[in-house]
Amino acid sequence: MEQVRLTIDGKEVVTTSDRTILEAAREAGVRVPSLCYEERMDPYGACRICLVEVEGARGLLPACYTKVTDGMVVRTATEDLARIRRTILELILSDHPKDCMTCESAGDCELQDLAYEYGVKETSYKGEEHHYEVLADNPLIERDYDKCILCGRCIRICREVQGVGVYDFVNRGFESVPGIPYGKPMTESPCEFCGQCVSTCPTGAIISIPSKGKGRSWQVEKVRTTCPYCGCGCQLDLHVRDGEIIEVSSPVMVGPGEGNLCVKGRYGYGFVHHPDRLTQPLVRKGGKGGELVPATWEEALGAVAGHIRKAMDEGGPDSVAFLASARCTNEENYLMQKLARAVVGTNNVDHCARL
Amino acid sequence: MTNSIDDLEKADCILVIGSNTTEGHPIIGLRIKRAVMKNGCRLIVAEPRHIRLCYYAGQWIRQKPGTDVALLNGMMNVILSEGLADEDFIRERTEGFEEFRKTVEQYPPERAAEICGVEAEEIRRAARTFASAESAAIVYAMGITQHTTGVDNVLSLANLAMLTGNLGKEGAGVNPLRGQNNVQGACDMGGLPNVFTGYQPVSDPKVREKFEAAWGVDYLPGNPGLTLTEMTDAAHRGDVKVLYIMGENPVISDPDIRHLKEALERVEFLVVQDIFLTETAAYADVVLPSASFAEKEGTFTNTDRRVQRVRKAVEPPGEAREDSWIIAQVAARLGYDMGYISAEKVMEEIASLTPSYGGISYQRLEKEGELRWPCPDAEHPGTPILHVGKFTRGKGLFSAVEYKPPAEEPDEEYPFILTTGRLLAHYHTGSMTRRVEPLNELVPRNRVWINPADAERLGVADGDEVGLQSRRGAIKLEAKVTRKVSEGVVFVPFHFGESPANALTNSALDPVAKIPELKVAAVRVLAGEDAKGVTYDMA
Ligand code: SF4
Numbered sequence: 061m062e063q064v065r066l067t068i069d070g071k072e073v074v075t076t077s078d079r080t081i082l083e084a085a086r087e088a089g090v091r092v093p094s095l096c097y098e099e100r101m102d103p104y105g106a107c108r109i110c111l112v113e114v115e116g117a118r119g120l121l122p123a124c125y126t127k128v129t130d131g132m133v134v135r136t137a138t139e140d141l142a143r144i145r146r147t148i149l150e151l152i153l154s155d156h157p158k159d160c161m162t163c164e165s166a167g168d169c170e171l172q173d174l175a176y177e178y179g180v181k182e183t184s185y186k187g188e189e190h191h192y193e194v195l196a197d198n199p200l201i202e203r204d205y206d207k208c209i210l211c212g213r214c215i216r217i218c219r220e221v222q223g224v225g226v227y228d229f230v231n232r233g234f235e236s237v238p239g240i241p242y243g244k245p246m247t248e249s250p251c252e253f254c255g256q257c258v259s260t261c262p263t264g265a266i267i268s269i270p271s272k273g274k275g276r277s278w279q280v281e282k283v284r285t286t287c288p289y290c291g292c293g294c295q296l297d298l299h300v301r302d303g304e305i306i307e308v309s310s311p312v313m314v315g316p317g318e319g320n321l322c323v324k325g326r327y328g329y330g331f332v333h334h335p336d337r338l339t340q341p342l343v344r345k346g347g348k349g350g351e352l353v354p355a356t357w358e359e360a361l362g363a364v365a366g367h368i369r370k371a372m373d374e375g376g377p378d379s380v381a382f383l384a385s386a387r388c389t390n391e392e393n394y395l396m397q398k399l400a401r402a403v404v405g406t407n408n409v410d411h412c413a414r415l
Numbered sequence: 416m417t418n419s420i421d422d423l424e425k426a427d428c429i430l431v432i433g434s435n436t437t438e439g440h441p442i443i444g445l446r447i448k449r450a451v452m453k454n455g456c457r458l459i460v461a462e463p464r465h466i467r468l469c470y471y472a473g474q475w476i477r478q479k480p481g482t483d484v485a486l487l488n489g490m491m492n493v494i495l496s497e498g499l500a501d502e503d504f505i506r507e508r509t510e511g512f513e514e515f516r517k518t519v520e521q522y523p524p525e526r527a528a529e530i531c532g533v534e535a536e537e538i539r540r541a542a543r544t545f546a547s548a549e550s551a552a553i554v555y556a557m558g559i560t561q562h563t564t565g566v567d568n569v570l571s572l573a574n575l576a577m578l579t580g581n582l583g584k585e586g587a588g589v590n591p592l593r594g595q596n597n598v599q600g601a602c603d604m605g606g607l608p609n610v611f612t613g614y615q616p617v618s619d620p621k622v623r624e625k626f627e628a629a630w631g632v633d634y635l636p637g638n639p640g641l642t643l644t645e646m647t648d649a650a651h652r653g654d655v656k657v658l659y660i661m662g663e664n665p666v667i668s669d670p671d672i673r674h675l676k677e678a679l680e681r682v683e684f685l686v687v688q689d690i691f692l693t694e695t696a697a698y699a700d701v702v703l704p705s706a707s708f709a710e711k712e713g714t715f716t717n718t719d720r721r722v723q724r725v726r727k728a729v730e731p732p733g734e735a736r737e738d739s740w741i742i743a744q745v746a747a748r749l750g751y752d753m754g755y756i757s758a759e760k761v762m763e764e765i766a767s768l769t770p771s772y773g774g775i776s777y778q779r780l781e782k783e784g785e786l787r788w789p790c791p792d793a794e795h796p797g798t799p800i801l802h803v804g805k806f807t808r809g810k811g812l813f814s815a816v817e818y819k820p821p822a823e824e825p826d827e828e829y830p831f832i833l834t835t836g837r838l839l840a841h842y843h844t845g846s847m848t849r850r851v852e853p854l855n856e857l858v859p860r861n862r863v864w865i866n867p868a869d870a871e872r873l874g875v876a877d878g879d880e881v882g883l884q885s886r887r888g889a890i891k892l893e894a895k896v897t898r899k900v901s902e903g904v905v906f907v908p909f910h911f912g913e914s915p916a917n918a919l920t921n922s923a924l925d926p927v928a929k930i931p932e933l934k935v936a937a938v939r940v941l942a943g944e945d946a947k948g949v950t951y952d953m954a
């Protein structure tokens with residue numbers, strides 16, 4: 061890997077030879093549009109929206125695919141390029157439903173953003189339009205190929221990143237879409253319901269069913285946290301609207317998962333708002349055979365402290381035992397063992413690590 | 416883990432043993448798959464069951480449950496006899512080699528193969544692949560530790576890594592995957608009977624003095640306390656009178672449920688602090704409603720020692736409160752003022768008392784996102800790989816480990832080996848995922864996996880209801896007939912409260928780590944009319 065110096069839109073950029081023009085440009089703060097490119101996958105070079113001018117090169121080059129070389133002079137924002145990009149967008153939009161007002165992905169759609177940026181409203185290409193059936197053959201993922209722009213990201217992320225390969229381009233020519241071979245439902249495919257395909261689809265063609273109609277990207281607050289399930293520790297963004305978690309995503313190239321999650325991390329948040337949640341302390345009335353009935357915190361905490369005190373007095377500190385938790389935070393576990401050791405005076409503290 | 420999750424993609428060879436990684440630790444499974452697909456890493460899977468990783472593996476060894484020591488000794492025997500060991504590493508960085516070698520010499524591949532129920536050639540091949548790789552990583556999980564020989568298994572893996580010089584460098588290491596999100600953190604924080612935070616022993620008077628001064632108390636006990644399993648026994652005997660459980664559901668996760676339930680009934684006073692009325696909470700005398708992960712501030716430490724933030728996104732429902740508030744309230748009523756409990760302040764206290772967490776602060780986590788301990792001071796960048804150049808204890812110690820059979824082996828009465836594990840869509844005791852509608856819809860019920868040959872012999876068809884019985888209990892559930900388990904073995908996931916695998920499992924313990932043998936028990940399968948009478952009564 062060597063150091064490379066190049067110029068992008070008049071800016072001196074220093075980077076390494078393993079970088080593509082797109083990566084180097086973004087690192088330098090120059091925005092180059094892309095559609096089929098995403099950081100989690102190898103470049104694919106299919107959509108051509110990232111074409112740039114390189115001095116001395118024959119024709120335009122896809123920035124996502126072309127490696128930088130020393131002394132390269134790149135232009136990313138000329139009038140010619142804008143015209144070409146507009147044409148590409150018009151072609152895409154000529155076979156794309158214009159129903160952004162109800163589309164789940166509005167506000168979080170790369171196609172919408174580019175149409176906005178390049179001012180593409182009407183398309184001069186009037187041709188045949190697709191009308192596919194919306195596929196919701198499982199509880200989590202819905203596919204509407206009317207909105208598909210054939211970028212191949214879903215196919216590639218499932219194959220390259222998830223290592224599964226549920227989708228492939230099916231049919232030929234104009235009818236080509238990224239389907240599941242033989243039209244099988246997702247529940248009968250090897251799909252692991254990780255939702256990686258949902259997370260990468262640049263449009264509203266693949267969406268999460270549990271989040272449908274729950275909120276727009278600009279109506280939610282995103283709170284970065286750590287997954288509560290397994291020990292991988294993936295980073296989550298909880299999308300919160302009116303005090304409710306309505307969706308979970310993961311920041312791309314951040315944390316152990318680098319933006320990838322499993323079915324539990326992405327879709328396992330519903331328990332937080334489940335009606336079974338305990339909402340007040342319970343105290344058993346009438347001895348061991350009795351019932352658990354709601355109580356005040358004062359009453360419940362008093363009973364806990366009273367029994368601990370009594371056991372300490374009668375049987376010594378070691379007649380009290382504590383189970384800390386592999387589910388709770390470090391801080392809570394720390395306080396729990398402090399309660400056992402400093403306050404009660406016993407080392408009887410363990411948790412379910414072994415299980 | 417001695418190495419990091421990212422580092423796995425640098426390995427030339429990965430041995431996955433006792434871990435169904437793609438379901439138990441999906442994102443690590445993803446990294447392993449990618450190492451194979453992108454970098455041509457050679458994957459060896461040693462696992463009694465056919466798991467998804469077998470599709471990516473160059474070699475799948477299907478050893479009998481509970482025979483890992485024999486398998487590993489067999490591999491090491493080959494490595495030694497074929498001159499594939501890393502002599503320099505052994506000479507410079509380890510001790511105890513001679514005795515170890517004498518033991519391993521007793522395990523020629525033919526003998527090991529016989530114990531494991533595999534071919535000697537498979538053991539030879541795996542040994543050669545592993546030992547000839549530039550860097551080879553070992554990944555394991557509860558399939559290694561949840562045995563009466565759990566510690567022996569782990570020591571054997573350490574032997575293998577040392578023998579081939581695969582410690583303290585990139586793409587190598589011995590990498591245990593911790594089951595739950597913050598097992599690592601709960602251990603680091605001293606949620607163990609013999610250590611304070613950062614594994615500082617309670618028996619060390621100097622350490623006790625430090626904590627006494629910091630906590631403002633005159634005396635801290637120096638004798639190690641009881642482990643979970645010992646607590647259960649002590650509660651049974653009446654020696655433990657108050658049991659205070661925070662956020663755990665041992666009634667489903669513990670082996671030999673009947674014994675545990677009796678203990679919970681017998682203990683004078685049981686406190687359970689949780690977000691749901693779990694199977695365990697149903698036994699409590701007081702239930703304290705706590706906040707979920709989304710309703711509080713804090714940190715978790717993941718399996719590669721990464722400390723990362725937990726942030727509050729929503730309010731807890733009703734009167735539910737953060738666990739830290741509840742603990743401080745109990746302490747206050749016992750006459751101890753924990754002071755103002757903000758998670759950030761607590762982390763400051765942890766850092767001040769714990770050398771390996773010394774440099775960790777919320778301020779840094781805000782900026783850097785994650786920090787891997789050991790991180791002794793504010794300038795330290797954290798430690799992605801342990802034991803570089805030198806082991807924590809100086810030299811790596813080889814252990815001479817003999818194969819011992821599992822505590823319970825199949826016999827005429829209980830002819831099947833039961834092994835337990837996880838499913839992708841559910842988690843641990845199911846108290847969370849079973850309450851997530853789409854997940855429960857994907858996998859709504861428990862099923863026992865049984866080999867087609869066994870099923871045919873018993874007259875069981877896919878989808879039939881069958882009973883499973885062990886010396887400790889019985890459950891009823893649906894049969895899934897699949898070649899993914901071998902003949903004579905049945906598999907039951909443990910997430911389901913209505914048919915809990917742990918009603919059957921054996922609580923026999925590893926003598927050192929005190930981990931129960933959840934991965935091997937002897938059971939019989941009851942089919943047809945015999946299955947009808949089987950009931951499991953829920954708590
Ligand atoms: S959910 Fe995951 S496994 Fe299923 S199709 Fe999408 S990327 Fe592939």
Ligand code: SF4
Pocket residue numbers: 207208209210211212213214215238260261262263265266
């Ligand atoms: S479904 Fe989405 S990700 Fe897949 S090819 Fe179409 S637009 Fe791209």
Ligand code: SF4
Pocket residue numbers: 287288289290291292293294317320321322323324325326440441442443
């Ligand atoms: S998203 Fe899945 S793999 Fe990642 S931490 Fe959560 S449970 Fe583990």
Ligand code: FES
Pocket residue numbers: 093094095096097104105106107108109110111122123124125
């Ligand atoms: S982003 Fe470069 S070709 Fe699609």
